[in-house]
Amino acid sequence: MKIVLANLFALLFLCTCLSVFYVWNTLESRLDRYKRAFQVLADHPRSFRPGPSTDPSPKTFRALLAVPGAQRLHLGGRSGVYNLSVSMGSPDHHMNGDNEGSTQRGEAAKLESPVEEGSFWSERLEEQLAAGFTEEHARAWRDRARAQRVVRLEPGCGRISNQLATFSDGTKACVRYGINADQVQGETLTYCLATLLGITNLPPIVLSQLSGVGEQWAAVRKRVDGLQWSERAVVSLTEWVANLTGVVTPALLRQESTGDGGGGGGLHPLRHELRNKTRVELFELMQWSDLILLDYLTANFDRLVSNLFSLQWDPRVMERDTNNLLRAPRGDLVFIDNEAGLVHGYRVLGMWEKFHDTVLGSVCVFRRRTAQRVAELHARQDARARLLELYQDTEPLSPVLGFLSDEHAGLLQARIDTVHRHILHCKEKYSRL
Numbered sequence: 001m002k003i004v005l006a007n008l009f010a011l012l013f014l015c016t017c018l019s020v021f022y023v024w025n026t027l028e029s030r031l032d033r034y035k036r037a038f039q040v041l042a043d044h045p046r047s048f049r050p051g052p053s054t055d056p057s058p059k060t061f062r063a064l065l066a067v068p069g070a071q072r073l074h075l076g077g078r079s080g081v082y083n084l085s086v087s088m089g090s091p092d093h094h095m096n097g098d099n100e101g102s103t104q105r106g107e108a109a110k111l112e113s114p115v116e117e118g119s120f121w122s123e124r125l126e127e128q129l130a131a132g133f134t135e136e137h138a139r140a141w142r143d144r145a146r147a148q149r150v151v152r153l154e155p156g157c158g159r160i161s162n163q164l165a166t167f168s169d170g171t172k173a174c175v176r177y178g179i180n181a182d183q184v185q186g187e188t189l190t191y192c193l194a195t196l197l198g199i200t201n202l203p204p205i206v207l208s209q210l211s212g213v214g215e216q217w218a219a220v221r222k223r224v225d226g227l228q229w230s231e232r233a234v235v236s237l238t239e240w241v242a243n244l245t246g247v248v249t250p251a252l253l254r255q256e257s258t259g260d261g262g263g264g265g266g267l268h269p270l271r272h273e274l275r276n277k278t279r280v281e282l283f284e285l286m287q288w289s290d291l292i293l294l295d296y297l298t299a300n301f302d303r304l305v306s307n308l309f310s311l312q313w314d315p316r317v318m319e320r321d322t323n324n325l326l327r328a329p330r331g332d333l334v335f336i337d338n339e340a341g342l343v344h345g346y347r348v349l350g351m352w353e354k355f356h357d358t359v360l361g362s363v364c365v366f367r368r369r370t371a372q373r374v375a376e377l378h379a380r381q382d383a384r385a386r387l388l389e390l391y392q393d394t395e396p397l398s399p400v401l402g403f404l405s406d407e408h409a410g411l412l413q414a415r416i417d418t419v420h421r422h423i424l425h426c427k428e429k430y431s432r433l
């Protein structure tokens with residue numbers, strides 16, 4: 001009996017030991033999982049969402065960041081995060097991401113610095129930013145616009161001297177009849193300068209002479225006469241983009257918050273707000289940084305600078321849409337109506353220069369490619385030659401419309417040099433911090 005009792009006792013002891021071991025093990029693994037989850041939450045508070053999750057491990061958040069561009073495209077709509085190229089009013093106007101994934105792409109943007117090497121938008125953001133109007137698209141559009149007949153001219157592109165033209169294939173363009181050649185030159189040469197700088201936000205443009213050989217204007221001759229447009233005039237046609245909407249200047253760039261690019265306002269690398277921006281917002285700021293350089297170089301006062309001017313008596317001007325700037329449905333900015341640039345802008349520099357300086361001074365983050373192109377034009381001191389070459393190569397009517405005076409070409413080079421110095425200054429200043 002004693003032996004049976006002893007055996008029973010031993011069995012009971014063994015079972016107790018096994019139970020304690022099992023409970024301890026379970027507790028430990030739960031504690032470990034809890035700790036890991038807590039760590040993720042602490043690292044990326046905005047990445048943690050309630051609701052069902054297929055993989056709650058930290059890998060999820062890192063993995064999204066680590067997928068290289070090409071692979072990311074393969075995820076397509078399936079993941080809901082990235083998408084293949086998206087058409088933006090024209091088949092070749094591509095964006096590398098889309099707004100559907102903006103929240104998640106926005107989250108990811110917050111995990112890393114949007115600015116690198118002192119003063120440049122990060123390469124990761126650059127890889128994902130829309131391609132804008134690509135060169136191939138522009139070339140194809142120009143060929144079509146030159147070959148087609150205009151079948152209708154009607155209001156729809158602003159003031160009466162601008163008309164909405166419909167081509168025989170149903171596509172549209174905005175025709176600009178400048179009060180004088182300066183405006184058409186400004187529009188055309190600003191487009192060429194943007195191309196030299198790699199800025200792809202301007203719709204493609206061609207020149208046309210109303211009296212030109214061929215039948216391009218024959219079907220709308222009556223309308224042209226009614227508008228009292230001179231037959232010899234050279235007009236510009238720019239691609240018309242559907243469903244554009246207005247753009248308010250981002251708070252970071254409004255005069256109330258701008259400064260010298262230093263510790264205070266403006267778009268500079270230390271603005272803590274940059275860290276809280278979604279990718280979509282950062283994409284827009286990247287395009288604004290290009291816009292500000294382009295408008296400074298061309299002395300175009302008819303956008304942000306004119307707002308700054310109006311701010312003197314209209315404190316709410318910055319809350320309204322910015323002149324001559326529109327947004328395509330997928331988010332790309334479209335820089336329209338550049339006729340104040342280069343020629344007229346240089347002629348009236350005296351009145352506007354202090355505002356141009358203020359706006360340029362408010363930006364200290366740049367797109368690498370733009371900065372590189374400015375640096376090349378500075379190093380070679382050949383802005384005039386490069387601009388003229390591109391203008392002549394792409395526009396058969398360039399000899400009729402003419403080019404910049406020597407004085408204005410000199411001003412352009414000087415402004416390129418100023419922008420280059422400004423970029424170097426920002427880079428040096430913020431690389432040290």
Ligand SMILES: Nc1ncnc2c1ncn2[C@@H]1O[C@H](COP(=O)(O)OP(=O)(O)OP(=O)(O)O)[C@@H](O)[C@H]1O
Pocket residue numbers: 156157158159160162174203238239240241242244323324336337
């Ligand atoms: N390329 C384009 N694609 C689509 N719409 C355009 C285009 N260009 C101009 N528009 C339309 O015409 C409007 C006026 O354009 P634009 O600035 O070129 O003309 P404007 O006569 O200077 O007018 P405003 O005085 O309003 O600036 C734009 O707000 C836009 O609605």
Ligand SMILES: [Mg+2]
Pocket residue numbers: 158323324337
């Ligand atoms: Mg305008």
